[in-house]
Amino acid sequence: MSDERDAAADNAVTDGKVDGTGLVEWPVALSGVTESVVTTLGPNGLWNAAALGLHAGDPVTARTWGNTRTRRNFHRQGEGYVQFVDDPVDFAEAALSIVEREDPILASANAWARVTVERIDSGCEGDTDWEEWTLRPVESTIERETVPTINRGFGAVVEATVAASRLAVPDYDESELRDRLAYCASVVDRAGGPREREALERVREHSSW
Numbered sequence: 001m002s003d004e005r006d007a008a009a010d011n012a013v014t015d016g017k018v019d020g021t022g023l024v025e026w027p028v029a030l031s032g033v034t035e036s037v038v039t040t041l042g043p044n045g046l047w048n049a050a051a052l053g054l055h056a057g058d059p060v061t062a063r064t065w066g067n068t069r070t071r072r073n074f075h076r077q078g079e080g081y082v083q084f085v086d087d088p089v090d091f092a093e094a095a096l097s098i099v100e101r102e103d104p105i106l107a108s109a110n111a112w113a114r115v116t117v118e119r120i121d122s123g124c125e126g127d128t129d130w131e132e133w134t135l136r137p138v139e140s141t142i143e144r145e146t147v148p149t150i151n152r153g154f155g156a157v158v159e160a161t162v163a164a165s166r167l168a169v170p171d172y173d174e175s176e177l178r179d180r181l182a183y184c185a186s187v188v189d190r191a192g193g194p195r196e197r198e199a200l201e202r203v204r205e206h207s208s209w
Contacts, residue, residue, distance in 0.1 A: 153192020
């Protein structure tokens with residue numbers, strides 16, 4: 001971890017809001033399912049980045065699907081860094097490829113929380129095993145505050161990563177997924193910017209689309 005990140009980590013608890021019970025709060029308000037990038041420490045000493053949907057509630061929960069690095073690292077370490085990014089390329093890379101880094105925090109993270117995780121449920125959907133986890137922040141900080149803008153292309157990239165990740169899963173209809181991907185591509189073409197277009201190319205590169 002860099003000296004700068006060490007300093008940020010030292011300040012994280014005081015930067016993060018603390019509720020009436022003394023617990024650290026999330027650095028952003030969560031509702032519905034919020035897309036994030038989580039980094040978890042692997043046995044090789046590198047931080048693996050992956051997409052993770054956060055289900056709002058008390059506590060916040062998330063599911064891992066299959067025997068992923070995130071699932072294994074959750075079991076091994078019991079924690080990770082949940083990050084809120086607005087860069088579509090970073091999100092697409094995390095969602096569909098193997099990204100390993102020396103630093104747990106992405107440069108594109110506007111806010112992050114170090115969370116402890118606990119498995120509370122597991123099951124199987126089709127041929128895919130899943131595990132459900134609670135996530136509780138123990139450190140959090142806001143790296144930068146930005147004026148939010150709405151870009152339909154970014155949303156289309158997120159949907160494209162979901163569809164592309166399911167192409168190799170027998171339980172899903174491949175032709176339907178490819179139709180969805182074609183629609184997402186048309187939205188990015190009409191409403192996305194350069195980063196959204198680059199992100200869509202990463203989706204093609206890291207999938208069988």
